[in-house]
Amino acid sequence: MEIFAPLLQYLISGLTSGAIYALIGLGFGIIYNSTTIINFAQGEMVMLGAMSAISIYHLVPSLPVAFVGGVAAVALVGLVLERLALRPVRDPSPLTLIIITVGAAVLIKGVAMLLWGKEAYPLPPFSGNVPFHLGEATILPQNLWVLGLTVVLVAALEAFFRLTLVGKAMRACSYNPRAARLVGIAAGRMVQLSFGVSAALGAGAGILIAPLTLGVYDMGTMLGLKGFSAAIIGGLGSLLGGVLGGLILGVAEALASGLISSGYRDAVAFLLLLIVLFVRPQGVVGGRR
Amino acid sequence: MKLRRCLNRWVLFAATVLMLAAWLDNAYYYTLLNFIGIHTLLVVGLNLLMGYGGQISLGHAAFFGLGAYTSGILTATCGVNPWLALLAGLILSGGAAFLIGIPALKLRGYYLAMATLGFGIIVYIILNEARALTGGPSGLSGIPSLALAGWPLNTPRRLYLLIWMTVGGILALSANLVNSRTGRAIRALHDSEEAAESLGVDTARMKLKIFIWSALYASLAGSFYAHTLNFIAPASFGFMFSIKLVTMVVLGGMASIWGSLLGAAVLTVLPELLTVFHDFEVVIFGAILMVVMIFLPRGLVRGIMDLWEFRHFKREGGSFV
Numbered sequence: 001m002e003i004f005a006p007l008l009q010y011l012i013s014g015l016t017s018g019a020i021y022a023l024i025g026l027g028f029g030i031i032y033n034s035t036t037i038i039n040f041a042q043g044e045m046v047m048l049g050a051m052s053a054i055s056i057y058h059l060v061p062s063l064p065v066a067f068v069g070g071v072a073a074v075a076l077v078g079l080v081l082e083r084l085a086l087r088p089v090r091d092p093s094p095l096t097l098i099i100i101t102v103g104a105a106v107l108i109k110g111v112a113m114l115l116w117g118k119e120a121y122p123l124p125p126f127s128g129n130v131p132f133h134l135g136e137a138t139i140l141p142q143n144l145w146v147l148g149l150t151v152v153l154v155a156a157l158e159a160f161f162r163l164t165l166v167g168k169a170m171r172a173c174s175y176n177p178r179a180a181r182l183v184g185i186a187a188g189r190m191v192q193l194s195f196g197v198s199a200a201l202g203a204g205a206g207i208l209i210a211p212l213t214l215g216v217y218d219m220g221t222m223l224g225l226k227g228f229s230a231a232i233i234g235g236l237g238s239l240l241g242g243v244l245g246g247l248i249l250g251v252a253e254a255l256a257s258g259l260i261s262s263g264y265r266d267a268v269a270f271l272l273l274l275i276v277l278f279v280r281p282q283g284v285v286g287g288r289r
Numbered sequence: 290m291k292l293r294r295c296l297n298r299w300v301l302f303a304a305t306v307l308m309l310a311a312w313l314d315n316a317y318y319y320t321l322l323n324f325i326g327i328h329t330l331l332v333v334g335l336n337l338l339m340g341y342g343g344q345i346s347l348g349h350a351a352f353f354g355l356g357a358y359t360s361g362i363l364t365a366t367c368g369v370n371p372w373l374a375l376l377a378g379l380i381l382s383g384g385a386a387f388l389i390g391i392p393a394l395k396l397r398g399y400y401l402a403m404a405t406l407g408f409g410i411i412v413y414i415i416l417n418e419a420r421a422l423t424g425g426p427s428g429l430s431g432i433p434s435l436a437l438a439g440w441p442l443n444t445p446r447r448l449y450l451l452i453w454m455t456v457g458g459i460l461a462l463s464a465n466l467v468n469s470r471t472g473r474a475i476r477a478l479h480d481s482e483e484a485a486e487s488l489g490v491d492t493a494r495m496k497l498k499i500f501i502w503s504a505l506y507a508s509l510a511g512s513f514y515a516h517t518l519n520f521i522a523p524a525s526f527g528f529m530f531s532i533k534l535v536t537m538v539v540l541g542g543m544a545s546i547w548g549s550l551l552g553a554a555v556l557t558v559l560p561e562l563l564t565v566f567h568d569f570e571v572v573i574f575g576a577i578l579m580v581v582m583i584f585l586p587r588g589l590v591r592g593i594m595d596l597w598e599f600r601h602f603k604r605e606g607g608s609f610v
Contacts, residue, residue: 038399088583096582098345098402099539103578106532110571221528225406232403263418270407277404278392 008137010254016143016212018250019150023205024227025234025242026157027198033174033237034194040101041081042202043224044108049074049203050215051112054121063126071203077108078199082192105221112217120214123207146208153204154243160197161239170194174237202227222266226253229273235283244285248272298547299461306453310446319445321561323517326452327510328553332537333463333546334506339535340544341467342499343479344394345402348409349534352504354416354526355382356511358423361521365432372435375512379505386504387497394496401500409531416523428522435516448517455513456550459506464546466502475499476544529571536574539581542588551590 024046031039053070057063085104089096125142132139161167172180173190181187206215206223213219226249231237234245249269256268276283313319331353338344359378363369369377385408393404416423423429434443435451442448466472477485478492486492515521533556541552560566566573585592 038402085579085583091586093343094399095339095343095345096586098347098399099535100579100582102347102532102535103575103582105575106571107575107579110569110573110575113571114569225410228403229407261418264414267411267414267418270410273407274389274404274411277400277407281400 006136006258007255008135010258011251012134012137012139012143014251014254015247016146016250017209017253018230018247019146020205020209020223020246021226021230021249022243022246023150023153023208024202024223025229025231025246026154026239027201027205028228028231029237029239029242030194030198030201032231034170034191035086037086037097038101038228039195039198040098040224041105041108042198042227043220043222044105044112045074045078045199045202045220046206046209046223046227047112047215047217047220048077048108049206050123050210050219051116051121051206051217052203053207054123054210054215055116057123063124066123067204067207070207071200074203074206075196075200078195078197079192081199082195086195087188087192105224109218109220116217118217120216122214123210125211140212142211146212149204149208153201154239157197157201158239166190166193226269229269232273232281233276233283235285238283238285241283241285245283248284302457302460306450306457310450310453313446316445319449321558323445323448323452325554325557326449326456327514327517328534328537328557329456329550330459330506330510330513331534332541332549332553333459334503334510335534336538336541336543336545336549337463337466337475337499337506338503339538340542341472341475341479342496344496344500345535346405346500346503347402347528347531347535348405348407348412349503349507350526350528350530351405351409351412352382352386352507353511353514353530354412354523355385356508357515357521357526358416358429358511359508360512360515361429361432362422364516365429371433371512371516375509378508378512382504382508382511383501386501390497390500394500395493406528406531409528413523413527416526423523426523428520430520432515432519432521434519435513442516445517448513452513452517455509459509460546460550467546471495471498479544532574532578536577540577540589542591543586545588545591548588548590552588 024042027042027045028038031037031042049070052073053066056069057066060066060069081104085100086097089100125140126145127141129140129142131141159167161171169180169185170190170193172183172185173187177187180190202224205227206220209223227246230246230249231242232245233248234241234243249272252272253265253269257265260268309322313322331349335346335349338346356375356378359381360371360374363374363377364371389404389408393401417426419425434441435448436442437451440447442451467476474485474490474495477488477490478495482492514525537552537556538549539552540555541548541550560570581589581592585595587595
C-alpha cells in the first residue's frame with residue numbers, strides 16, 4: 001500500500017506539467033496545420049509569456065491584468081515574427097524554415113537575457129498557497145488552476161475552430177490553401193493569425209506554470225522541446241492527440257524522476273520521443289500520412 | 290581552366306598552413322588556429338549533411354562529445370593508446386549515427402531535426418549524470434596529449450601541423466566525395482527526393498551514408514579536442530554548441546566545402562577579437578541565422594558575390610531580358 005501514496009503524488013505533478021506540454025504542443029500543431037512549418041521559437045513564446053506577465057505584475061499588481069497583458073504582448077510577437085522572418089523567405093524548404101525559426105528562438109532568448117538578466121523571478125500563485133490533501137498526496141491550488149484553465153483553453157480552441165467563421169477559414173486553409181483562396185479566404189492572413197493564436201497559447205502556458213517554477217530567460221527551450229515532443233507523441237496537428245501526448249509525457253516524466261532519478265527526467269522525455277518517432281511516427285492518435 | 294583554379298586553391302591552402310607554421314611563434318595564435326581547425330572538421334561534416342544532403346542535425350555536438358569522451362575516458366581512466374581510443378570513438382559515434390539514422394532518415398522534413406535534437410539532449414544529460422564514468426558537470430581532467438612515433442604533440446605548435454594536415458585531408462576527401470557518384474546522388478536528392486528515386490538512387494541509404502560520415506568527422510574533431518585541451522566538460526557539448534555549428538555552416542554557405550573553413554574561422558575568431566561578443570553571443574548567432582537564411586540563403590561570401598556581380602552586370606548596361 002505504501003507504494004501507492006507517492007504514485008498519486010507523481011500522477012498529480014505529472015498531469016500538471018503534462019497539461020502545460022499539451023498547451024505548448026497545441027501551439028506547434030496550429031502552425032503546422034496552416035503552414036506545415038515547425039516553429040522552433042514556440043518555446044520562447046512560453047518564456048516571453050511568463051516573463052512579461054511577471055513584469056506587468058510588478059507595474060500593476062493584478063493577476064488578471066498580468067495574464068491578459070502577457071498573452072496579448074506575446075501574441076503580437078508571434079504576428080511580428082511571421083511578418084518579418086517567415087513571409088519574406090524566398091525558398092521555403094523545411095531546412096531553411098528550421099534554421100530561421102531556430103535562429104528566432106536563439107535571438108529571442110538572447111534578447112530576454114539582456115532585458116531580464118539571468119535571475120529567476122516569482123509570480124504569485126493565482127489563489128494562495130495553502131495545499132490540501134488527497135489521501136497521502138498534496139495538491140497546490142495552482143495545480144488545479146493549471147488543469148482547469150487547460151481544459152477551458154482547449155475547449156475554447158475547439159469552439160473557435162469549429163464554430164467561428166475565422167476558425168473555419170483557418171481550417172479550410174490547412175486542408176487546402178489553394179481551394180481556400182478560391183473561395184475568397186485570405187490565406188496569408190490566416191497563416192499570420194495561426195502564429196498569433198499559437199503564440200498566445202504558449203504565453204498562457206508560460207503564465208500558468210510560472211508560479212510553480214519561477215520565470216527565467218532560458219525556461220523556454222526545454223518547455224518548447226517537450227511541447228513539441230507532446231505534439232509528436234500524440235500526432236502532429238491533432239487536438240485530442242496533442243492533449244493526450246502532453247499528459248502521457250508529463251506522467252511518464254514524473255514517474256521516471258520519482259522512481260529512477262530526477263537527473264534523468266529530461267532524458268526519459270526525449271527517449272519517449274525517439275521511441276515514438278521510430279515506432280509510430282504518426283503519433284498515438286494520428287492516422288497514416 | 291576549372292581544374293587549374295581548383296588546384297590553385299589547394300596549393301594556396303598548403304602554402305598558407307606551412308607558412309604560418311614557419312613564421313608564427315606565439316602559442317596563443319596556434320591555439321586559436323587549432324580551434325579553427327577542429328571547428329572546420331565539424332562544420333565540413335555538418336555541411337555535407339545540410340548543404341548537400343538537405344537534412345539537418347540539431348544535435349551534432351553529441352557526436353563531438355562522444356568522440357571527446359571516448360578518447361578522454363579510455364586514455365585518462367583506462368590508459369589505452371590515444372590512437373586506439375580515437376578509433377573507438379569513431380566506431381561508437383558511427384554506430385550511434387547508424388542507429389538513429391535508419392529510422393529517422395526514412396521520415397522526411399522535421400523528423401531528423403527532432404530525432405537528432407532529442408539524441409543531443411540525451412547524450413548531454415548522460416555526460417552530466419554518469420558521474421562515475423564522465424566526472425559529471427565538473428568534467429574529466431588528466432587526458433594525455435597525442436604522440437606521433439614517440440614524439441609528444443604537447444604544445445599548440447606541434448599539434449597545429451597534425452590538426453591542419455588532417456583538415457587538409459578531410460577537405461580533400463569531402464571535395465572528392467561531393468564530386469563522386471555518391472556525391473551526385475546526394476545532390477540529386479537535395480533538389481528532389483522523388484526525382485532522385487525515380488533515377489534509381491537509394492535515397493534512404495545515401496542519406497544514412499552522409500549522416501554517418503558527418504558523425505565520424507565530428508567524433509574525430511572531438512578526440513582532437515580532448516587531447517588538445519587535456520580537459521573536457523559537458524558544457525562544451527550542449528545544445529548551444531550544436532546551434533553554433535549550424536550557424537557556422539549557414540554563414541560559410543551551404544554546399545560549399547571552402548565556405549565551411551570560412552564559417553568556422555570567422556565564428557571562432559570573432560568572439561576572441563570582440564569581448565563584447567561574449568555578452569551578445571546568443572543574440573548574434575540568432576541574428577546571423579535569420580538574416581543570412583532570409584536574405585543570403587547561399588551564405589555570406591556567395592551572397593555578397595552575387596550582389597556584387599549583379600551590380601557589376603547592371604553597370605555594364607546588362608539586362609536580364
